[in-house]
Amino acid sequence: MHEEEVLGKAYDARLMRRLLKYLRPYRGHVAVGIAMSIVISGMEALRPYFTKIAVDQDIASGDKHGLLMTALLFFVVLVVRGLVQYANAYLTQWIGQRTIFDLRMEIFQHLQNLSLKFYDKNPIGRLITRVTNDVEVLNEMFSSGIVMVFSDVFTIAAILYFMFTMNLGLALVSLSVLPLLFYGTFLFRKKAREAYREVRLQIARINSFMQEHITGMLVDQIFNREKKSFDKFSAINGAHRDANIKSIFYYAVFYPGIDLIGALSIGLIIWYAGANALEGTVTIGTIMAFVQFNEMFWRPIRDLSEKYNILQTAMASSERVFQLLDDTSVLPSPQHPAALEHSKGEIEFRNVWFAYNIPSDGAQSPEWVLKDISFSIKPGETVAIVGHTGAGKTSIISLLSRFYDIQKGEILVDGVNIQHIKPQDLRRHIGVVLQDVFLFSGDIKGNINLGDFLIPLDRVKAAARVVGAHRFIEQLPGEYDAEVKERGATLSVGQKQLLSFARALAFHPKILVLDEATSSVDTESELLIQAAIKKLLQGRTAIVIAHRLSTIQNSDKIIVLHKGEVREMGNHQELLSRNGIYRRLYELQYKDQEVKAQSAT
Amino acid sequence: MKPLLRLLPYLARYKKTLIVGILTVVGSNLFSIVQPLFLGYAIDELKAGMESKTYITSDLLLWAGLIVGFSVIAGFFTFLTRQTIIVVSRHTEFDLRNDFLSHLQKLSYSYFQNKPTGDLMAHATNDISSVRNVLGPGIMYPSDTILTFVLVLTMMLTRDWQLTLLALIPMPLVSIVVYRVSKVIHDRFTERQELFSRLTTRAQENLSGIRVIKSYVREAFEIDEFRKLSWDYLKKNLVLAKAQSLLWPLMFLLVGCSIVLTMYFGGLRVIDGRMTIGTLSAFMSYLLMLIWPMIAFGWVLNLLQQGAASMGRLGAILDSIPEIRDTVQTNHSLTEIEGRIEFRSVSFTHKNANQPALQDIDLKIEKGTTLAIVGYTGSGKTTMVNLLPRLYDVTEGQLLIDGNDVRSIPLTVLRSNIGYVPQETFLFSDTIADNIRYGLDNGDSSIQQASEISQIHKDVNDFPKQYDTMIGERGITLSGGQKQRTSIARAIMREPKILILDDALSSVDTYTEEEILRRLKSFMEGRTSIIISHRISTVKDADLIVVLDKGQIVERGSHEELVAQGGIYADLHQKQLLEKELESM
Known part of the structure; x- marks a missing residue:
């Protein structure tokens, strides 16, 4: 929260240059936009000019026809200007939208390529803000910011041109208040920014206090601290109010101040006109035109402070966005990747050492999660990994899919070091079923084939049939098109697991990685799941982090992992008779299942 | 309105x-x-x-x-x-x-x-x-x-008046345009917001499920889907832009018409000298x-x-009415609490739940004694202690403190006499001292005393500013055990008549745990304590241990009695011995 509230400087050349790069593909459109801005600005400045013509030429000479012509011409200019203005407003939006579309896709694509290590470090909420809100802020800059700044500058230029060509003296006189205006605006901008910063700071404080005390409401209530907390909140809330009131003061001075400067300028125009009226250099129409110019001139200058805010927030957002884009936590992909078209499904871990974090100073030894792990799995074999919490089971399966790179040793698939295979090619052969089933919102079918059109409905159905998910899917309204809510909210735990089995199966992996869920399900689902797992393991190499006795008993080999090391290996009976770690794990985790299974039959 | x-x-x-x-x-x-x-x-x-x-x-x-x-x-x-x-x-x-x-x-x-x-x-x-x-x-x-x-x-x-009316002909149109166009803008804006939230949800899901996506090599598909959604969002934005872009030019045009009309007809009047x-x-x-x-x-x-x-x-x-508050039932003459607790056939069912979380709980806890509650996850332990400070009210039966129904004790009296250390420790981003003191005005000596009992004092002395060290986002991050010990100090500091520790020592190592329990013992003299724990070591010395299963008390007695019974407690005991063995292997 706090980092988001910090306001940096409003203009950073380095960031700006990088941002402008995104406009490059649309430079033609930008050029058209700028051209249209010039036209609009010119026509805008024509308005007082028409007044002058009407007053000085037509009305002064009593030329009714001329007046009609001037009015009609003026009308035509108005219509044309309206059309161009409309086109321009739409065009600038178009440019902004296109640009941020590109930027958003770039961020999203970048996120897809980042390694899991990156995701371990960065809270998802923050990343979402990058893809959505930060990009949205930049939209404002791209669409209303850049082109509009041009438009403001041109408007000022056009007005200046007309003023000076109409009457040099009058132009100088009416512009003489300009320094006052600039100074006033500058002072206001400075004060308002300080006040604004203070307001933001207090808002952030209010928000974090609220957030914390709503989350911790229970604590406040059981300790009877409502009153004290309220007093504290009231103080922060009051500081926020006072900061706002302070900023109101600046606005209250600024707006009337601008009006006053305008009035001053009009007063000067009248005075100058009076002084020079006899010389005949000033006409009535000119005066009326100048009064209008006077009003038109303030708007672009007044807008400055608003533009400044847009720019400032845009800079802060782009800084964060670029920081993300510059993050290079991507797994190194091999330069000459080994082909792994068809995998046999042979796996070998050879003296693997792994730590999630390597201390940067090198002096400290890293916290090894896996130490010198070696084992091999023949094609078609099922290997169960068992171990107590924190033994390193999950790390083993993450390493096989190469979500992380190891520090020492080698992991081989079909005899090829997986670092020599493109991660995507490797993962295509591995079906992963995680403990915590992740379902996407969408439909059943899409959750099984994950949107892969190479897996048609009949293959989806076949996979569901094999794992026994077909039966409950049939009962759903719409069957395979049935809606799945976010995180599969409407499905039971057992159903979700069956779906994830079907998903793994649909992709025909050669290697299956299964992290059995520990959550208990009712007996019927349990039997379904056990049957499904059996089917799933058939004919493929499998590594299972086992929580079920049945799975362990059916596996070819059991690897007992303890404190990051392989301590025992063998089949169920061998290991039990050894009276070592496995025996205790068995008594701790699996024995009850045996008792239950016996009592059930 | x-x-x-x-x-x-x-x-x-x-x-x-x-x-x-x-x-x-x-x-x-x-x-x-x-x-x-x-x-x-x-x-x-x-x-x-x-x-x-x-x-x-x-x-x-x-x-x-x-x-x-x-x-x-x-x-x-x-x-x-x-x-x-x-x-x-x-x-x-x-x-x-x-x-x-x-x-x-x-x-x-x-x-x-x-x-x-x-x-x-x-x-x-x-x-x-x-x-x-x-x-x-x-x-x-x-x-x-x-x-x-x-x-x-x-x-x-x-x-x-004539010129005024002429000049104002386009003016009602301005208001109509503003009203109509802003209505269209509003509708389109709502549609756009809807798509924006879909885009956000999509990003959220994608990032949460990144492991699955990478496992199944679905990155390209996800990018495609996101692109489609982004593109739809872009189109919605442009549809909105069409309406938005219309507003100002149209208004300026209408106003311009007024000016043209005024200029022409006004000009005619000036020429005619009117x-x-x-x-x-x-x-x-x-x-x-x-x-x-x-x-x-x-x-x-x-x-x-x-x-x-x-x-x-x-x-x-x-307008939402607090479910739990002082009512006509409240007896305001009750200002003290002794600490004698009695559950009398208490049942409790959560709102919208089919099954009761607690069923027929009958239990007496004498003043000055320690009750321990054990049981599997979801057996109703926390719910049971939550009834004491009235986070919930019983659905059936009665919960009595000193023989008074808790609903008749003024909430402030009730809660200020209970020191509750919840399962999820919650500390505020404030200094350590303020977190322990938490609104009390007691001096620093009692903070230190409380911290010594809960064994956080030594840790605090190593912090950069000792008790004035900020914790949370803008300060240091405490470990789980340190948080729990701070939270225990906070409860002790209030010298409660009833102390509740809900699995409050789970992240504390066994040695420190023993030390805390030993110090608590003398502090708790004359006070009633309730300890929930998964660890046998935490509960074995309690005066009474009850085992909850599916909301019911299924075993009760002392440590030795329960171990001898060979039920859930004995099983837990056995498993923890095994874990200890495993740990040392």
């Missing part, structure tokens, strides 16, 4: 300031409305001077001076308007936000369980600020707008003065609509 009525009491507090504010609006309008007239007179005089070739500077200076002078006065009034009406809006925002929080504080635990914090936060920030807009700009602009409109119209009509050129100039200025009210009209309408919707949502929260 009806929900906005409940703002009246808030505004009533600042009645005088608001009246002054409205008066200043009148003042500033009166003084600015005449300025175009002065300009017009000046122009007429100039014209006369030019034609008659006479020198007229002194009179002109008067008009110029009047324009500047009136502008000063009008400006002063405008200044006052902002300093009154807008300032009041900030005051009411303050009041409203305070009321919002203090109401939340009264709501019971179950309310927060059903309401995501994010939602409440959104109400507190967005809704309150849009209500604030109604109170400030929503009052200032309409009064200003209407007044300007009326005054300008009067000025124009009294000068030349109007002076100065009046024409005043007319033109007045027209420009009308633009803003026309625009503001549509805009303010939107503000009011949004504000009403927001106030409706806030109202729903402010």
